[in-house]
Amino acid sequence: MPEPVTYPGYRFPAEIISHAVWLYHVFSLSLRDVELILAERGITVTHESIRQWGLRFGADFARKLRRRRPKTGDSWHLDEVFLRINGILYYLWRAVDQHGVVLDILVQGRRNATAAKRFFKRLLAGLKYKPKCIVTDGLRS
Structure with missing residues (x-):
């Protein structure tokens, strides 16, 4: 005890x-x-x-x-949203599991393959387990 x-x-x-x-x-x-x-x-x-x-x-x-906190699901959805903050265009990257739990978010001014890879590597580095399936489109927010 x-x-x-x-x-x-x-x-x-x-x-x-x-x-x-x-x-x-x-x-x-x-x-x-x-x-x-x-x-x-x-x-x-x-x-x-x-x-x-x-x-x-x-x-x-x-x-x-x-x-x-419960373990995240084995199916992840990666989503990208355009935001305007004080008239400046930013990009919101989001990773969500199949239960709707937000795994990680990133807001930045650049939108390119390097930024997406960096976000994804940081997401995977922070977790001990990896997803079975990653969906890049079709997240119903």
Whole structure:
């Protein structure tokens, strides 16, 4: 049985700290939103404390979440979309598995074979397993 997580030297118990970091990272809330949610539950903590907790414990929390994430599917779809940001044309490269899980995205100003190969190599390098099938057209976004 794993030992309960404790954070010696901190005023709040580990459950409150981990819940605040969880709210901040999982739901992409602002620090002040997390502060308000905790205040509604009777926990008075400043947004600056939540920010420091996120900096201190956020990487460990993200690593645990990545470990629990399900494996990606064996059929991938690669998609390219044209975007205009402030009047400048950019290209959004996206890799999605058959379950709709976004594997990786890249936004860049160039559109050429070298850029596509670099995106694909980076995607494959980050994963321990390779897809059986790669579809380059026909992704129903």
